[in-house]
Amino acid sequence: MNLISRKHKLEVNNGNVLKTFTESISFEKEYRILTEAFHAGMRVPEIINVNNMTIEMSFIDGPVYSELKKDMTLLQIHSLCQWIFEYHNLFDGPRCDCNPRNFIWHDNQCYGIDFADPLNYSYPEHDVGSLILFEIMHENGVEYLRIAHEIFRFFKDRGYDPKLIHEGYLAEIGDVIYRQRKYFNRKYDGAALDLSLWDRVVTSE
Numbered sequence: 001m002n003l004i005s006r007k008h009k010l011e012v013n014n015g016n017v018l019k020t021f022t023e024s025i026s027f028e029k030e031y032r033i034l035t036e037a038f039h040a041g042m043r044v045p046e047i048i049n050v051n052n053m054t055i056e057m058s059f060i061d062g063p064v065y066s067e068l069k070k071d072m073t074l075l076q077i078h079s080l081c082q083w084i085f086e087y088h089n090l091f092d093g094p095r096c097d098c099n100p101r102n103f104i105w106h107d108n109q110c111y112g113i114d115f116a117d118p119l120n121y122s123y124p125e126h127d128v129g130s131l132i133l134f135e136i137m138h139e140n141g142v143e144y145l146r147i148a149h150e151i152f153r154f155f156k157d158r159g160y161d162p163k164l165i166h167e168g169y170l171a172e173i174g175d176v177i178y179r180q181r182k183y184f185n186r187k188y189d190g191a192a193l194d195l196s197l198w199d200r201v202v203t204s205e
């Protein structure tokens, strides 16, 4: 069990997760997405109760995707991609936060758990590019090319525009540079990462 958050208070109560928000815009986004996604049959935590800015939701038991690391199986990759694909078929516009810590492998399927990012609209390819960057930013990106390529191919096969996926990937590099500077006062060489790895994301077999 690993309930760690920089932004929200998280605790387990009677086997459920209590997530307390400080910003109403984040609370409202998470409440809306969780409710609509659950009713549409997507794999997300079920809301048990809501009290002020606290959502009580079911606990999804299992490793988060960032813990699967480079051993992530094809089944796990495809289940994650399928989840994001369904999300974007259901919600026309709001981005999903594609950090692998926001997805849990439970009961042989992928669950999405975090919708607290304030409303942030984009095209679906933006999230796919972002997901690919999150994967190859792991310790040694080269070892994650297999996963990145499978993600790229999954969405290309379903009609997502490869140029827009690349744009989303570049946009996420920009966001990483911003976050590294703002929260950790570190520099990040985004250009080197893009030039050395993007072509291999597209072509690697």
Ligand SMILES: Nc1ncnc2c1ncn2[C@@H]1O[C@H](COP(=O)(O)OP(=O)(O)O)[C@@H](O)[C@H]1O
Pocket: 002, 003, 004, 005, 006, 007, 008, 010, 017, 019, 045, 057, 058, 059, 060, 061, 064, 101, 102, 104, 113, 114, 115, 116
């Ligand atoms: N419903 C849940 N079931 C299981 N684990 C959860 C659940 N909600 C949160 N967690 C755990 O807590 C971590 C942080 O929660 P998250 O909702 O992503 O908060 P934040 O918005 O601060 O990132 C997740 O990465 C996950 O490990």
Ligand SMILES: [Mg+2]
Pocket: 099, 101, 102, 114
């Ligand atoms: Mg999160």
